[in-house]
Amino acid sequence: MTPPRRLTERAFVLVLAAFFAWIPPLVGVFSLDGQIFGLPILFVYFFAGWAVLIALCAILTRSLRKVAQSERP
Amino acid sequence: MLSSELVILVSIGYVGLLYAIAWWGDKRARDGRSWVRNPTVYTLSIAVYCTSWTFYGAVGTAARNGLEYLTIYLGPTVIFLGWWFLLRKMLRISKAHRITSIADFISSRYGKSTQLSVLVTLIAVIGTTPYIALQLKAIATSYTVLTVWDYGMTQPVAETISVFSDSGFWAAVGLALFGILFGTRFIDADEHHEGMVAAIAFESLVKMFALLAVGIFVCFVMYDGIDHLFSQALNTPDTAKLLQLPEDGSARWMTLMMLSMAAILCLPRQFQVIIVENVDERHLPTASWAFPLYLLGMNLFVLPIALAGLGALPAWSDPDFFVISVPLFEGQSLLALLAYVGGLSASTSMVIVATIALSTMVCNDLIVPALLRIRPFRMTERDDLTGLLIFIRRASIVVVVFLGFAYYRSAGASDALAEIGLISFAATAQFIPIMIGGLYWKGGTKTGAQVGLVVGFLIWTYTLLLPSLADSGWMNPALILNGAFGHPWLRPESLFGLSDFEPLTHALIWSMSLNTAFYVLISLFTSPSALERIQATLFVDAFSRKGQDTVIWRSSASVDDLYELVERFLGRERAFHSFRDFGWEKDTPWRGKGEANADMIAFTERLLAGSIGAASARVMVSSVAKGEMVSLEEVLEILEETSHVIEYSQRLEQKSAELEKAAAELRAANDRLKELDRLKDEFLTMVSHEFRTPLTSIRSFSEILVDTPTLDHERAEHFLSIIVRESERLTRLIDDHLDLARLEAGHSDWRAIDVDPRTVLDESVDAVKGLLDRKGVALTTDLAAQTVMLHVDRDRLTQVFINLLSNAAKFSDPEYPSVSVRGEAMDGGYLVSITDNGRGIAPNELEIIFDKFSRGGKYADDKPKPSGSGLGLAIAKHVVEHCQGKIWAESPPGKGATFRVFIPGHVFAPSTAS
Numbered sequence: 001m002t003p004p005r006r007l008t009e010r011a012f013v014l015v016l017a018a019f020f021a022w023i024p025p026l027v028g029v030f031s032l033d034g035q036i037f038g039l040p041i042l043f044v045y046f047f048a049g050w051a052v053l054i055a056l057c058a059i060l061t062r063s064l065r066k067v068a069q070s071e072r073p
Numbered sequence: 074m075l076s077s078e079l080v081i082l083v084s085i086g087y088v089g090l091l092y093a094i095a096w097w098g099d100k101r102a103r104d105g106r107s108w109v110r111n112p113t114v115y116t117l118s119i120a121v122y123c124t125s126w127t128f129y130g131a132v133g134t135a136a137r138n139g140l141e142y143l144t145i146y147l148g149p150t151v152i153f154l155g156w157w158f159l160l161r162k163m164l165r166i167s168k169a170h171r172i173t174s175i176a177d178f179i180s181s182r183y184g185k186s187t188q189l190s191v192l193v194t195l196i197a198v199i200g201t202t203p204y205i206a207l208q209l210k211a212i213a214t215s216y217t218v219l220t221v222w223d224y225g226m227t228q229p230v231a232e233t234i235s236v237f238s239d240s241g242f243w244a245a246v247g248l249a250l251f252g253i254l255f256g257t258r259f260i261d262a263d264e265h266h267e268g269m270v271a272a273i274a275f276e277s278l279v280k281m282f283a284l285l286a287v288g289i290f291v292c293f294v295m296y297d298g299i300d301h302l303f304s305q306a307l308n309t310p311d312t313a314k315l316l317q318l319p320e321d322g323s324a325r326w327m328t329l330m331m332l333s334m335a336a337i338l339c340l341p342r343q344f345q346v347i348i349v350e351n352v353d354e355r356h357l358p359t360a361s362w363a364f365p366l367y368l369l370g371m372n373l374f375v376l377p378i379a380l381a382g383l384g385a386l387p388a389w390s391d392p393d394f395f396v397i398s399v400p401l402f403e404g405q406s407l408l409a410l411l412a413y414v415g416g417l418s419a420s421t422s423m424v425i426v427a428t429i430a431l432s433t434m435v436c437n438d439l440i441v442p443a444l445l446r447i448r449p450f451r452m453t454e455r456d457d458l459t460g461l462l463i464f465i466r467r468a469s470i471v472v473v474v475f476l477g478f479a480y481y482r483s484a485g486a487s488d489a490l491a492e493i494g495l496i497s498f499a500a501t502a503q504f505i506p507i508m509i510g511g512l513y514w515k516g517g518t519k520t521g522a523q524v525g526l527v528v529g530f531l532i533w534t535y536t537l538l539l540p541s542l543a544d545s546g547w548m549n550p551a552l553i554l555n556g557a558f559g560h561p562w563l564r565p566e567s568l569f570g571l572s573d574f575e576p577l578t579h580a581l582i583w584s585m586s587l588n589t590a591f592y593v594l595i596s597l598f599t600s601p602s603a604l605e606r607i608q609a610t611l612f613v614d615a616f617s618r619k620g621q622d623t624v625i626w627r628s629s630a631s632v633d634d635l636y637e638l639v640e641r642f643l644g645r646e647r648a649f650h651s652f653r654d655f656g657w658e659k660d661t662p663w664r665g666k667g668e669a670n671a672d673m674i675a676f677t678e679r680l681l682a683g684s685i686g687a688a689s690a691r692v693m694v695s696s697v698a699k700g701e702m703v704s705l706e707e708v709l710e711i712l713e714e715t716s717h718v719i720e721y722s723q724r725l726e727q728k729s730a731e732l733e734k735a736a737a738e739l740r741a742a743n744d745r746l747k748e749l750d751r752l753k754d755e756f757l758t759m760v761s762h763e764f765r766t767p768l769t770s771i772r773s774f775s776e777i778l779v780d781t782p783t784l785d786h787e788r789a790e791h792f793l794s795i796i797v798r799e800s801e802r803l804t805r806l807i808d809d810h811l812d813l814a815r816l817e818a819g820h821s822d823w824r825a826i827d828v829d830p831r832t833v834l835d836e837s838v839d840a841v842k843g844l845l846d847r848k849g850v851a852l853t854t855d856l857a858a859q860t861v862m863l864h865v866d867r868d869r870l871t872q873v874f875i876n877l878l879s880n881a882a883k884f885s886d887p888e889y890p891s892v893s894v895r896g897e898a899m900d901g902g903y904l905v906s907i908t909d910n911g912r913g914i915a916p917n918e919l920e921i922i923f924d925k926f927s928r929g930g931k932y933a934d935d936k937p938k939p940s941g942s943g944l945g946l947a948i949a950k951h952v953v954e955h956c957q958g959k960i961w962a963e964s965p966p967g968k969g970a971t972f973r974v975f976i977p978g979h980v981f982a983p984s985t986a987s
Binding site for chain 1: 140143144147150151153154155156157158298299300301303304307316317318323326327330355358359361362365366369373376
């Protein structure tokens with residue numbers, strides 16, 4: 001099992017990544033003309049990024065849950 | 074257009090279904106087969122976040138401002154992705170302290186302060202009222218849209234309707250009734266409303282299904298797929314710009330992100346479902362990704378619906394209700410009806426949870442503390458209070474719902490849904506500094522929190538609420554335009570000249586920054602009470618502590634007193650079960666007149682805290698525990714005293730150790746004195762004996778000479794020579810003795826000069842040569858070429874060597890006597906070793922042979938050889954030590970004895986000295 005500290009650090013990085021990905025100036029960078037699969041770039045950026053972060057969180061949470069259970073009294 | 078009868082029928086039918094689900098959920102929970110206790114239902118109940126603001130308003134926002142609507146959902150996603158850091162801690166703390174609402178949470182953190190919980194409750198009620206108004210407005214408007222609008226319409230229908238024909242009124246009635254039935258069925262120790270949770274989880278499914286259905290219809294029936302929809306939108310400049318971020322939108326974007334992050338934590342209804350209704354901490358990890366996934370699903374089709382509405386509907390149609398009007402204009406009445414039901418579910422779930430959460434707060438944190446303070450009411454002496462509590466909560470629900478209705482009727486009807494919601498968000502966001510600060514900073518004090526909150530709330534009122542009221546015509550817009558007292562610096566929407574931002578961002582910048590600043594600064598300059606300090610530690614160190622008993626009670630209540638107190642608030646059955654379980658678990662009596670222990674009093678307080686809040690529970694318990702609880706100051710004082718006592722006793726211990734040491738030293742000194750006394754006696758005896766021996770022989774030979782005149786000449790001469798020899802010995806003895814006495818007293822003359830120890834040794838050997846030859850002693854001399862210059866009294870040193878040599882000769886093997894002398898320079902000095910081949914010295918004598926008169930201390934069966942004075946070695950020791958040297962004896966068994974003398978050499982070298 002990965003040590004709790006490392007897991008906690010990863011979780012923290014995930015939150016920071018999500019936060020900074022969704023605030024200016026990064027959101028402004030993707031405000032572009034053009035399409036991916038016929039969809040606007042910004043639209044794809046938000047929803048694909050959202051889905052990826054949720055998936056990462058689900059993976060990370062599987063390990064964190066074990067840590068949380070082992071530390072419970 | 075649908076007939077209003079059908080819509081009303083469907084609405085009533087839907088609410089009836091909700092009642093059934095809630096009733097069923099409660100029943101299953103009572104039977105112990107709860108259907109609600111699983112992570113999926115927990116996640117769906119959190120989705121109460123998506124109200125009609127999401128269902129209708131998000132599409133409206135998307136139609137006006139493009140992708141900006143996403144911020145309201147990305148913020149909560151960030152918070153849930155970070156569940157490990159914030160939500161988990163809040164959940165753990167709330168479970169430990171049986172927190173019943175956000176007001177309870179905040180007041181608990183700051184020393185169970187009643188003032189603070191009242192303040193939080195007031196702000197929450199004022200902040201939530203517009204939000205409830207928004208839901209009622211959404212229900213009413215969607216009803217109107219559904220029943221009035223039609224394909225061929227050319228302009229909006231505007232009608233003023235009376236209160237009783239307003240569908241919003243009937244919605245308010247229905248929702249208040251639901252809250253009363255399922256929010257306050259009984260007063261629970263842990264505030265779980267399983268039926269309500271079941272109903273709102275169901276509603277979350279309905280609203281998601283409805284929105285997805287409309288979205289799929291729009292994308293794949295109205296258009297040929299989502300890409301077709303977007304390409305159509307890109308052809309029109311007005312809709313094309315919605316697909317990119319607006320210019321200069323950064324500040325507002327940031328504001329909305331922050332607001333939504335704060336909202337998911339601070340909105341009373343979110344606190345209720347995430348924290349209070351949580352039955353198992355393990356559900357949170359699942360919700361951490363499942364809730365963001367739900368939000369993603371809810372938002373996927375929002376922009377397409379908005380674009381479709383903008384493309385297909387006439388310009389006058391309200392974008393807030395595209396979800397209904399688009400299917401309606403496409404002739405899909407059933408789909409529109411489904412959308413209406415989805416919107417209804419979104420609105421009702423919000424109102425239900427919000428009113429239940431607020432009624433708990435109003436009851437526990439506003440009314441009960443007030444009643445406790447009103448003496449004539451004698452709340453602390455009443456019998457059964459469960460009925461009263463339930464009545465207070467039901468009344469609060471009605472009041473809260475109809476406050477919202479009043480706001481909707483009077484002020485809120487004109488604004489867009491999202492703007493009303495944002496005003497609410499901004500009010501509850503004022504809790505964030507004291508909440509986050511309280512969770513991670515022990516230094517935050519009650520006074521700081523109160524001042525920060527009041528300042529933030531006043532600025533919110535001035536910069537956001539007043540302009541909104543002015544917009545609705547409730548007050549003179551002159552104040553908004555010109556500022557208070559006509560001063561431009563006090564203009565609500567550009568306070569202190571800050572005019573670069575739109576009103577929401579502007580209000581948030583001022584309220585949050587001043588709120589935080591006052592909270593931090595005042596906390597730094599006020600000192601917390603003892604209870605605040607303890608609560609702060611319990612909150613901040615929630616994960617590193619096990620104990621939950623925060624207050625120490627001096628036991629003075631009987632068990633029955635406590636039991637009856639709990640019975641009054643929780644009812645017979647619950648009191649019975651709680652106490653019985655506690656008694657069994659702790660193995661203590663749980664009924665009777667016996668005195669309750671501190672554990673049980675703390676348990677009672679926690680139990681009550683679960684139903685009437687921490688602050689009120691304290692007051693109630695202290696009314697029963699007559700000796701009132703030990704004040705925390707007192708506890709700290711006791712602790713301080715104890716630590717003083719401990720410190721004092723430590724000092725005593727130290728002192729007594731010192732005394733013991735001194736006593737031991739005294740004892741040792743005494744022993745030494747006794748030993749010295751004994752030695753002195755011994756010495757006197759020995760001296761008398763030593764003097765007596767020669768004197769005796771002198772006297773006896775003299776007497777013979779006197780008494781025998783006939784003695785022949787030869788014999789007389791012999792006797793005389795003995796007398797002379799003995800006299801000489803006596804003289805020598807006395808000389809040695811005087812010498813030693815002088816040495817010991819330090820009075821002797823020292824004529825120190827630089828000498829080469831080799832010459833001294835040579836001289837000494839020469840001096841004893843005669844003696845050695847006479848005894849036939851074989852002498853070996855080994856003097857190393859290397860030498861050191863010594864600065865010593867030459868005669869004294871010679872005396873030492875002669876003494877050692879003659880001793881060696883005396884004690885060497887009688888048959889083959891041999892003595893060796895060895896001299897060598899080493900360690901900055903000169904070492905002389907004189908070895909004989911006699912029997913050696915007994916190990917226990919090695920030390921004492923240098924004492925006076927110890928003489929010949931060899932093996933026990935050695936015959937004494939009284940030829941010496943017994944002072945030689947003592948003198949030698951004094952001389953050597955005077956030269957900073959060392960003298961010692963070594964005697965390996967069977968190898969004779971070796972006397973060694975080491976004298977340090979002096980720095981100045983021999984050759985350069987002269």
